Amino acid sequence: MDRQEKQGIPYSQFACIGSGVSAIGLGATLKRWYGITDVRFFERHSDLGGTWFANTYPGCACDVPSLLYSYSFAPNPRWTRVLALSGELLEYLRRVADDYDLPCKMTFGADVKRCEWLQRSQRWRIHIRNVADGSMTVHECRFLFAGTGVLVAPRDPGLPGIGSFDGPVIQAARWRPDVELRDKNVVVVGNGCTAAQIVTNIVGEPKQLTQFVRSKHWIIPPIDVPTSTALQWSFEHVPGLLALVRFVAFLYAENDMRGFYMTRAADRFRAHREALTVRYVRKTAPEKYHRLLIPDFDIGCKRRIFDPGYLKALHATNLDVTDDPITRVLPDAVQTKSGATTKADVIVLATGYITNSFMEGIEVVGRNGVTVGEHWESFDGPEAYNGCALNGFPNFFMLFGPNTVSGHTSAIMAIENAINYALRVIKPVIDGDATAVEVKREAETQYSQQIHEDLHKTVWWAGCGSWYNTTGRSGKTWNAMTYPYSQAYYWYKCLFPAYGDWNYTWTPNAARRMFLRRGLKLVLWAGFLLGVVRVLESGNYLQTIQQRLPF
Template sequence: MVKSIPTYSQFGCIGSGFSAIGLGATLKRWYGITDVRFFERHSDLGGTWWANKYPGCACDVPSILYSFSFAPNPNWSQVLATADELCEYLKYVAGQYDLESKMTFRAEVYRCEWRHQTKRWRMYIRNLDTGETLIHECQFLFGATGILVKPRPCDIAGADTFKGPIFHSAEWRQDVDVTGKNVVLVGNGCTASQIVPAIVNKTKHLSQFVRSKHWIIPPINVPYTKFWQAIFEHVPGVLAFFRFSIFLYAENDMRGFFMTKAGEAYRKYYEGVATRYIKKTAPAKYHDMLIPDFSLGCKRRIYDPGYCKALHAKNLTVSQEPIVEIVPQGVRTKDGNVTKADVIVLASGFDTNQYMAGIEVVGRSGQTINQHWESWDGPEAYACSALNDFPNFFMLLGPNTTTGHTSTVMAAENNINYALRVIKPVLDGEALFVEVRRDAEERYSREMQAALKNTVWFSGCHSWYNKEDADGNKWNSMTYPKFQPQFWWESLFPVYKDWIYQASNSGCRSLEGST
């Protein structure tokens, strides 16, 4: 329930997931700033890890690395934390920095506009319980809305005719019990591979319809024993060493994403590992459906959460036959057959290559973010975070921050650290606002797309990483085409000459002497 909120805060943030909590904690750690408000459309903090409640939901990056560098957790129950455990961790960190008291839930930000006279952002917020509009202003606006936010709409005809429950995996119906039911699952990406082993033994029959293939690699998830948890907690340096070791191991995988001879050799080796694993673990009748014909890494890899073994279940059928229609009794496939269903689950992914989705952000000149991006073939941002014409505004996990090999929490921290260094002169009263130069943004965008063209993400497969137009031109606003240490290094040393600082109502300056 939305409580009364102040009309102004120094920092306003949209969202309450990893990025938002990282921002609030770092503001307090670095600058002692506590004047921040968070606005969250859900009823609790946690972002995507609160929203996704489907059976088997878990992270696919080791939790020791998928956590804040400033808030290590020695008590992870397993290598790959579940969604519930990640939410508990975020609750703990938010509590440590007294952030939850600064959060307003069931509050949907639908418009933000820069007010140049006051040098403030005005936020228009919808109370989802009453429909009332609230107004809040802030000096600095941060978008921490996440990447996988908007479920992809059902593109199969006849969905409204189905007699039973039909829902997207990201909107899992907690009131629907699949026990003893005939369930149709559409999709076979990371989410579907977690759902299948989690529910197959409960269902009467599970029918999975796959649309594409994914590289499935051997599992890495094992429990942490009480012994190891005690070592992590009480022996100085051990947890930090583990985190750094996992970071190095994961970072080594980035070699396989470059279109070089070394990258090709790396991919071929792990394609062999994955192929042997699939053939050894999954039923032979499904091998042709499972083993891809594209390069490893072009789509997100799947660390097997038990999916391949689950395919041996007698009450499971996997089909590549395209679904052409949803009918009252289930789904009709291209061959004319009808598969009966009591429940249909759509694990069909999200609308990607969208940022600040559903929020109209209006900059200094009256132009919206989407209008700004019409100058390009898709979303982009300087340093993966900032846009010309949008002063004192930063996106966290903005365009091109996703990684195909390591923790996005690290990328979020890099975004936060970079932004807080850039705004320091404004915080110190040396300027009224800061804004990235247009030429710097254009240069950064060109360099980013040029680098991406030399990666496996442009090697030919159809992937949610890329947006493709009618002429076949691709634009990738999702992934970062360099090693993460490079992103970290860039966050340490902003190129201040790429930024405009307005020192007074009439004068602007750059910090030309800085790197």
């Protein structure tokens, strides 16, 4: 028992900030791969689920097919829709967490404020604020993972006078079910994916619904349909069918990568997709709104929106859509640039999230007292080696970290790949051959430079002003969000780590122990292969197989 444990500081081998998709995937994989159950999760909300617990606005759903938006080790044959609603996704996460006995390892109402590396003990110390009473506690761990998500803090809409409004102001990400919308004058600010889902699902309630759009988006034909009971039964009982359909869905999603690069072939691909989408919009939406709905930038520059029924909802007689900018919020109305005043009883803000920001509100301190923020100042913004690791921060990994968002496929696939990668890298530490591991500075710098060089060759640099991009410290455009390669490539890079890019703090006699373990593995494999050869040479292998058959 070391000095920290004698002082009564709680300790676990692993700790993770968050209890959403990343955290549950980590806990499950630790148990599946290494039989490790010594892990703690710290969650500021009152229950697990992350984004799918926090977001409860009307129509909230995933924009990736459910067969892909699920763990590879926990396929779900019972999805009721192609694009699952948030409630169904939350139930799925709870089920997986229960299967791996994770809820008992979670502490809720625990807001992590600071994490610091203790060089002497080779541990991380976590400072946690109790949301209920504000008290502070500490916890220590050998390995620290951040599963804090990327779309967490709502973006400030920057509306002058919003504090003077007399009625409820609802952030989409902090939906208030207690606010009655029926027979009210409701104003919705924003027109991204969230706004489209909200408008579609509430348009029948208010007396008057006015949507203020701030930019354009490509709204493409829907793919969401209910999953029949027969198909669910087939997924559950026909061997291999679910895996096959999941793979087909993966290939379908990966096909969109063809439109992300600035090449002639990609230009033709985008032109074809744009023509199909424009035709769909003109056919489905009221003509008076075509000007507001059809973008003048390349498809793919912003994240596409699968139409949730929004274009048909625009025909509602109680709905008005305008791009007249709001200049001021009054106590009972909003005033626009043209001088018009729109009466409002409730304002809904669907203006997106703060992006290109990670572990918001958490101070992470690595070697020599350097914080993550200070580390990123040496670059032009947030970045990470392979999307998860930083030099100077041993035994620390971000899940769904910088440049791991895909513009076309499942976030869960990227998260799983990062988890698998981290657990491969830290295996020598788990085995006791090392006490710490961290990525080399030159490897991180080279990776970051290559990522951003290749990002400049994509449609995300086409100048549409998406949430993927921000302004870096040098004043230039910086993208810490998207991954400029296919998810298959990320899987490959995570499957075969470049161990030469890592520094290990080895324990005494580590080399000898590792040599002996590898030698034992070789002997076991050689014995197995020799046994196979002998059976084949004996000529009795067919008889042996027949004897073992149950029929």
